[in-house]
Amino acid sequence: MVEGxxxxxxxxxxxxxxxxxxxPVILQNRDWVAKxxxxxxxxxxxxxxxxxxxxxxxxxxxxxxxxNDLSGVHAExxxxxxxxxxxxxxxxxVNEYAVKSQEDVKGLRVIDPYKDGRLPMILEIIRQLKSLxxxxxxxxxxxxxxxxxxxxxxxxxxxxxxxxxxxxxxxQLLEMTTICQIIYAESMIKAGADIVFVSDPIxxxxxxxxxxxxxxxxxxxxxxxxxxxxAGAKSILHVCGNTQDRLDSFASLGVDALSIExxxxxxxxxxxxxxxxxxxxxxxxxxxxxxxxxxxxxxxIKCIEDAGQNGRFILSSGCLMSxxxxxxxxxxxxxxxxxxxx
Amino acid sequence: MxxxxxxxxxxxxxxxxxxxxxxxxxxPDHDPSxxxxxxxxxxxxxxxxxxxxxxxxxxxxIMSDALMAVMDVVEPHLRADKRQEQVTVVLGSVLGDVHEIxxxxxxxxxxxxxxxxxxxxxSVSADDFxxxxxxxNARVIGMSSLMTxxxxxxxxxxxxxxxxxxxxxxxxxxxxxxxxxxxxEEIGADGYAEDAFxxxxxVKTLL
Numbered sequence: 001m002v003e004g005x006x007x008x009x010x011x012x013x014x015x016x017x018x019x020x021x022x023x024p025v026i027l028q029n030r031d032w033v034a035k036x037x038x039x040x041x042x043x044x045x046x047x048x049x050x051x052x053x054x055x056x057x058x059x060x061x062x063x064x065x066x067x068n069d070l071s072g073v074h075a076e077x078x079x080x081x082x083x084x085x086x087x088x089x090x091x092x093x094v095n096e097y098a099v100k101s102q103e104d105v106k107g108l109r110v111i112d113p114y115k116d117g118r119l120p121m122i123l124e125i126i127r128q129l130k131s132l133x134x135x136x137x138x139x140x141x142x143x144x145x146x147x148x149x150x151x152x153x154x155x156x157x158x159x160x161x162x163x164x165x166x167x168x169x170x171x172q173l174l175e176m177t178t179i180c181q182i183i184y185a186e187s188m189i190k191a192g193a194d195i196v197f198v199s200d201p202i203x204x205x206x207x208x209x210x211x212x213x214x215x216x217x218x219x220x221x222x223x224x225x226x227x228x229x230x231a232g233a234k235s236i237l238h239v240c241g242n243t244q245d246r247l248d249s250f251a252s253l254g255v256d257a258l259s260i261e262x263x264x265x266x267x268x269x270x271x272x273x274x275x276x277x278x279x280x281x282x283x284x285x286x287x288x289x290x291x292x293x294x295x296x297x298x299x300x301i302k303c304i305e306d307a308g309q310n311g312r313f314i315l316s317s318g319c320l321m322s323x324x325x326x327x328x329x330x331x332x333x334x335x336x337x338x339x340x341x342x
Numbered sequence: 343m344x345x346x347x348x349x350x351x352x353x354x355x356x357x358x359x360x361x362x363x364x365x366x367x368x369x370p371d372h373d374p375s376x377x378x379x380x381x382x383x384x385x386x387x388x389x390x391x392x393x394x395x396x397x398x399x400x401x402x403x404i405m406s407d408a409l410m411a412v413m414d415v416v417e418p419h420l421r422a423d424k425r426q427e428q429v430t431v432v433l434g435s436v437l438g439d440v441h442e443i444x445x446x447x448x449x450x451x452x453x454x455x456x457x458x459x460x461x462x463x464x465s466v467s468a469d470d471f472x473x474x475x476x477x478x479n480a481r482v483i484g485m486s487s488l489m490t491x492x493x494x495x496x497x498x499x500x501x502x503x504x505x506x507x508x509x510x511x512x513x514x515x516x517x518x519x520x521x522x523x524x525x526x527e528e529i530g531a532d533g534y535a536e537d538a539f540x541x542x543x544x545v546k547t548l549l
Contacts, residue, residue: 031491087465090491091438157443160400161407164356206519209398241519245395285490286520290528319520322490 006136007065008194011314014278015195015234015256019311023304023337025064026140026280026316027330028238028259030071031090031323033058040089045071048121052128059137062327063334067129069141069193070320072122076144076177076184077152079117080108090323099154105173108153111180113187123191130192140236141193143185145200146220149177156202163212170216178220182227195234197259198224204241206263213246218253225253236280240319247272261318262287266306279307280314283333285322293328300336311342349377350384353412356404362411374419381409382454389451389539399443406450413453428458429549430480434466436495441488444517447538448484455542468499475512482545487518496521497529504530513548517541 005013005021013020033054034044044051055067073092078084081098099105113119122141129139144152150173151159162170185196202208203217221237228235237250238259247269250258257278260269269279283299291299300315307313315337343351345368352361369377388405391397433449435442442464449459460478462470466485475483483503487493496516503509509530516531526534532548535541 088438088492088495091465091489093438093440093465156441157403157446160443161356161403163400164404205395207399209395212398212400286493286522286525289490290525320490322493324494 008133008136008138011065011138011195012234014311014314017275017278017312019342022342023308023340024066024314025334025337026066026314027062027064027068027333028070028317028320029055029058029068030073030320032321032325032330035323036061036327041092042086045073045086045092045118048125048128051125052132055129056132062330063338064330065314066138066140066195067133068197069122069125069129069139069188070197071125072118072142074144074152075118075122076111076149076180079111079113079119080153080180082153094152094155097153097155099173102169102172105169105176108176110176111184113184119184119187123187126188126191126193138194139192140195140197141188142197142199143181143188143224145198145203145217145237146174146177146181146224147202147217148200149181150174151202153177159202160208163208163216167216174216174220178223181224185224185228185233186231189228189231189233193233195236195256196228197236197238198228198255199238201240203239203243203246205243205245206241210246210249214249218249222253225255229254229256238280238319244268244272251277257314259314259316263318266303270307275310275312278312278314280316281307282316282318285317285319285325288317288325288329289322291329293326293332296329296332297336300333301340304336304340308340346372346377346380349412350380353381353384353405353408354388356401356408358404358408358411361408362415365412365415369416369419374416377416378413378420378454378456381412385409385451385454386539389537393537393539402447403443406447409450409454428456429482430458430460430478431482431484431545432460432462432471432475432478432480433484433486434462434471435464435486435488436492436499437465437467438495439487439489439492439518440464441486441518444488444538445484445486448486448517448541451538451542452545457545468495468502471499472502472506472508476508480512481549482513482515484515484517484541484545487516487521489518490520493518493520493525496531500530513545515541515544515548 010020010024037054083096085095087093234256236257237255242263251273259280262282262284513532533544535544
């Protein structure tokens with residue numbers, strides 16, 4: 001057994017295919033940590049210090065393994081002109097899409113992460129998290145996959161219909177969002193992000209076919225992932241829902257880890273991807289709210305047994321954690337990770 | 343291919359304008375409720391294909407658009423008594439949630455099956471759900487939530503119904519990616535459905 005790794009060493013070990021001292025835990029937490037400190041969504045997306053403080057103090061209290069900059073909800077689309085509105089305590093919604101016609105696509109300008117929208121604040125958050133985490137804790141940042149970003153610029157329904165009715169128009173938009181996401185990812189890596197979490201809820205098997213994934217998502221996400229890898233950062237792809245039929249294709253992107261939701265069974269995911277890629281998941285966010293500590297610990301142990309027998313596994317929730325998750329259920333996940341022996 | 347088959351074909355291909363135009367031209371010579379029955383059957387078949395993973399949301403969306411265009415043409419020709427029998431369903435995505443695709447398809451499937459659907463759109467507050475349901479004498483309230491951060495709103499609506507002592511007047515159904523049977527039970531909803539076609543079956547069983 002490997003003794004006493006730092007969180008950084010532990011996470012890097014599983015991403016690089018080495019055995020860690022114990023199972024690392026990365027929580028997909030933004031709202032939950034804010035709520036622990038008495039903040040709401042509005043506080044943390046407008047105030048870098050509050051965001052950073054919520055991340056850091058919960059990390060110290062609960063002992064999981066990463067500081068996350070997940071503050072950039074739709075920030076890329078916002079920087080490109082989509083207008084957002086905070087609606088209810090934990091929800092930021094689109095008020096007006098930037099792209100209403102194909103003319104608007106031609107009018108889009110490549111984003112400048114140092115100037116546009118909330119992006120400079122997001123970079124500032126990464127710098128602060130990195131200085132707090134230092135050598136010991138990895139900083140994970142968040143970027144939308146090009147297809148997801150296109151949906152946030154034009155509306156998901158329209159983008160899905162374009163796949164069948166106006167693919168040429170969609171390709172043009174995707175070329176643009178790919179460039180923007182590469183530039184944005186680069187700025188976050190320069191600011192200190194160790195891991196880039198690439199999120200794409202649209203590429204789920206609950207939404208599009210494998211063929212549509214291969215046509216409208218794969219080539220663009222592949223460019224982004226290549227870029228992240230070449231820049232020396234780690235990449236994690238997160239796709240929501242049932243993705244069983246395309247996990248092999250996800251793995252062939254060259255990402256360091258696949259974050260999967262509870263709709264996919266981790267042991268069958270492991271069967272598909274073998275030991276070629278780290279898996280991350282997949283305690284249900286709904287169970288995290290409604291089940292008790294003992295049940296969550298059992299769920300966590302099952303995840304580890306299904307996918308983490310030989311390392312290459314990060315214990316996490318299947319998707320973003322609800323702010324209503326009880327504290328003890330977070331403790332249960334960390335306990336399960338600590339108690340599992342390699 | 344006869345005109346009905348052609349109409350079905352156009353709906354499946356999502357040829358919205360052509361389908362509406364054809365419906366316009368055939369509606370004087372056909373029983374309008376028969377046209378709706380045929381298209382409902384088509385949607386049911388497409389629902390099966392969706393469940394089996396043969397078609398996906400993009401296909402379902404273009405079909406739904408075409409179906410709605412045809413319904414807009416055909417509905418005014420339905421006999422008035424047929425329309426009055428309709429059960430009213432109030433639908434919406436909960437406060438803070440703008441995901442509407444799944445909820446819209448639920449609405450279309452219910453409409454195609456003769457329900458009077460009042461779609462309140464996205465980010466609907468508890469008050470709006472309840473006021474509209476009361477105003478329109480609805481029997482079913484359907485709430486969609488696609489995010490773990492908004493699913494709690496479903497409970498707020500049910501709690502408000504209980505507080506107003508009108509919970510018994512409604513069948514409350516919930517859906518959305520993070521939602522489960524277990525969650526529905528926990529918040530006191532009458533049922534959960536995984537997709538639009540199951541939602542329709544659920545509404546039928548509940549009434």
